[in-house]
Amino acid sequence: AGSAASEPLRLPTMPPKRSASRGRSPSPARRGGRGKSPAASPKQPRGRTPTKSPARSGRSASPRTTTTSGPSPRPAPKSAVQQKSWAMSKADSTVAELSGPVFLMIMPAVFVVVLTYGLLELDGSAQKLLEASLKDFPSILWKVHPSIPDMIGAMKVVFCFWAVQLIMMPLVPGKIHVGPVAPSGHRPKYKANGVATYLLTCVLFFAGAQLGLYKAGIFYDIAAPMYAALSYFSAVFCLWLYWKGLKAPSTKDSGSTGSFLFDYFWGTELYPRVGKQFWSLGWDVKQFTNCRWGMMFWGVGVLSFAAKQVEIEGKLFDSMFVSVFVQFVYVLKFFMWETGYFNTMDIQHDRAGWYICWGCLVWVPCLYTCHTLFLVAHPIHLGAPVAAFLSTVGIFAVWVNWNADVQKMEFRAKNGDVEIWGKKAEKIVATYRTDLGINKTSLLLVSGWWGVSRHFHYLPELTAAFCWCVPTLWSGNCLGFIYFVFLLLLLTHRSFRDEERCATKYGEHWEEYKRRVPYKVIPYVF
Numbered sequence: 001a002g003s004a005a006s007e008p009l010r011l012p013t014m015p016p017k018r019s020a021s022r023g024r025s026p027s028p029a030r031r032g033g034r035g036k037s038p039a040a041s042p043k044q045p046r047g048r049t050p051t052k053s054p055a056r057s058g059r060s061a062s063p064r065t066t067t068t069s070g071p072s073p074r075p076a077p078k079s080a081v082q083q084k085s086w087a088m089s090k091a092d093s094t095v096a097e098l099s100g101p102v103f104l105m106i107m108p109a110v111f112v113v114v115l116t117y118g119l120l121e122l123d124g125s126a127q128k129l130l131e132a133s134l135k136d137f138p139s140i141l142w143k144v145h146p147s148i149p150d151m152i153g154a155m156k157v158v159f160c161f162w163a164v165q166l167i168m169m170p171l172v173p174g175k176i177h178v179g180p181v182a183p184s185g186h187r188p189k190y191k192a193n194g195v196a197t198y199l200l201t202c203v204l205f206f207a208g209a210q211l212g213l214y215k216a217g218i219f220y221d222i223a224a225p226m227y228a229a230l231s232y233f234s235a236v237f238c239l240w241l242y243w244k245g246l247k248a249p250s251t252k253d254s255g256s257t258g259s260f261l262f263d264y265f266w267g268t269e270l271y272p273r274v275g276k277q278f279w280s281l282g283w284d285v286k287q288f289t290n291c292r293w294g295m296m297f298w299g300v301g302v303l304s305f306a307a308k309q310v311e312i313e314g315k316l317f318d319s320m321f322v323s324v325f326v327q328f329v330y331v332l333k334f335f336m337w338e339t340g341y342f343n344t345m346d347i348q349h350d351r352a353g354w355y356i357c358w359g360c361l362v363w364v365p366c367l368y369t370c371h372t373l374f375l376v377a378h379p380i381h382l383g384a385p386v387a388a389f390l391s392t393v394g395i396f397a398v399w400v401n402w403n404a405d406v407q408k409m410e411f412r413a414k415n416g417d418v419e420i421w422g423k424k425a426e427k428i429v430a431t432y433r434t435d436l437g438i439n440k441t442s443l444l445l446v447s448g449w450w451g452v453s454r455h456f457h458y459l460p461e462l463t464a465a466f467c468w469c470v471p472t473l474w475s476g477n478c479l480g481f482i483y484f485v486f487l488l489l490l491l492t493h494r495s496f497r498d499e500e501r502c503a504t505k506y507g508e509h510w511e512e513y514k515r516r517v518p519y520k521v522i523p524y525v526f
Contacts, residue, residue, distance in 0.1 A: 097262075101354075104355070105358075108358075112231065113228050114141075114144065115370060116370075116373075118479050119370055119374045121144075124374045124475060124479040126479050145228060146228045147225070150222075151225045151226075151229035153225065154226035155230075157214070157219075164201070166283060168197050169193075169279075169283060169287075172196050173196065174193025174194075176189055176190070176191060179342045179343065182253045182348065184252035186251040188251075188284065188342070188347075190284060192339050195332070195335045197292070197296075197335070198296065198299060198335045199332075201299075202299065202300060205303070215311065217307045217308025217311050220305050220373065220376055223373060227362055230362045231362050234357060235354075237357060238357055238358070241272060244269060245269030245272065246263075249268075250269065251271050253271055254270065263353070266351055267350070267351025267356065267357075268353070270352070271286075272285040285357075286347055289357050289360040290341075290360045291338060291341070293365075294360035295334055295364070297364070298331050298364060299327070299331035305375070305376050306320050306321075308376050309379065312377065317375075317379040317380060318381060319375055319380035319381070319387070319471035319472075319474065320375045322382065323468040323469075325391060326398065330398050340408075345501075370480060371471075371472050371480045371483055374475075374479065375472060394463070394467030394468060397460040400449070407420055408445055411425055415443070423447065425445060426445075426446040427443045428443070428512055430442045430506045432509075444506070444510075444513050446516050451516075452519070453519040454517050455495045458491045459521055462487060465483065465484050470484075491521075495521055
């Protein structure tokens with residue numbers, strides 16, 4: 001999301017199906033190695049470019065003709081790129097097609113349980129975890145699985161947390177933010193109160209602990225059963241999302257591939273909302289799962305883990321301070337930039353299905369905090385010089401990431417009429433055509449951080465993550481460092497995926513941007 005780790009990051013997977021169906025919303029291309037851009041069919045009905053489904057190798061997708069009562073779209077000017085439709089095509093239910101979603105619904109959920117067991121019971125040792133897995137597989141899976149009573153107890157805490165967030169979404173003051181235009185023409189509205197909600201949540205969490213309602217380290221105590229229970233909850237929740245997208249969608253940005261498994265995994269609706277009879281905006285499902293739980297727990301969870309170390313050890317070690325401090329500021333930065341997140345792939349491109357919802361309900365709370373979870377029972381003394389260095393570098397990296405986002409947001413808000421680093425911002429005027437045949441113009445920023453490399457903001461993301469993960473390596477074990485490895489692989493993959501999507505959307509204008517900014521992430525390297 002603009003900044004990649006700012007959005008809840010998830011595992012790369014296979015690309016979705018695409019077709020040229022009119023009025024459909026973008027399919028979740030995020031899930032995979034982006035794949036090649038769909039090839040254009042010889043026919044171009046009503047100004048749109050039909051695409052070829054990746055699932056049907058060598059066969060062109062047959063565009064569906066839709067009769068409309070409105071006027072025909074104006075022909076695109078020569079300079080306008082005809083943007084590919086991101087709608088979902090009919091899926092082939094072959095073993096090869098179905099294996100990807102099945103694998104990615106089972107293995108990551110199992111990995112979460114096993115990883116938590118390795119961090120809590122095996123000292124974060126990958127070697128011990130591998131030996132235990134090889135010796136007792138598959139019985140180790142149910143040996144390490146939390147009990148049903150423990151999972152029920154954990155979900156009671158989670159439901160209380162969710163209830164507070166659902167109450168604060170409409171009640172905490174904030175301006176109304178209008179999101180980007182969807183393929184159907186819909187423009188979602190959000191209440192931008194993320195920073196106030198984040199800070200208030202932290203205050204309320206520790207206030208409840210001071211009042212004796214629970215211990216401040218509660219999320220450490222329930223971590224293993226909570227992650228397991230959330231996976232089961234996600235399974236039921238995504239069934240409801242599947243039904244809602246087909247039977248009661250909130251907008252016209254919804255549809256089906258014709259395959260239950262694909263629809264369940266990728267999602268059937270782009271902007272699902274509920275409760276408009278109680279609140280005029282309604283509760284946006286993805287804002288809740290991605291921001292008010294995934295990212296909110298990231299910030300509150302690491303604070304809870306720090307409190308647990310104080311409870312166990314009687315003090316906070318400098319390694320825990322560095323990890324928690326940099327992450328807390330990073331999450332605060334995310335909520336300062338939350339309105340920018342509403343313009344990212346997670347929100348405007350990915351449908352609400354198992355992939356994005358399980359990722360934000362389970363993957364983010366578990367993997368994104370695993371290093372801090374590990375440090376609770378493995379106190380490490382870094383020493384003042386190392387702790388100061390990691391804290392300084394980490395906070396500076398967060399600032400650079402935030403400043404890059406601010407440059408782009410101000411550039412867009414003022415239509416490119418801004419100064420960056422003391423000079424008038426350079427830009428490329430890019431024209432393209434939407435799925436509805438409407439000609440649009442975008443400005444591509446070629447100054448500031450965005451003139452250093454095309455995805456430069458990924459570099460400070462990785463730097464900050466390294467600073468809050470690396471203290472775990474002082475223990476001699478590596479499981480606590482796994483988030484940084486995941487992030488490195490994810491952002492590398494995402495850089496290629498974003499490149500292809502921008503090339504598909506902007507065409508020759510993106511080629512011009514690549515000529516003016518030749519480096520993808522790291523100048524002179526990559």
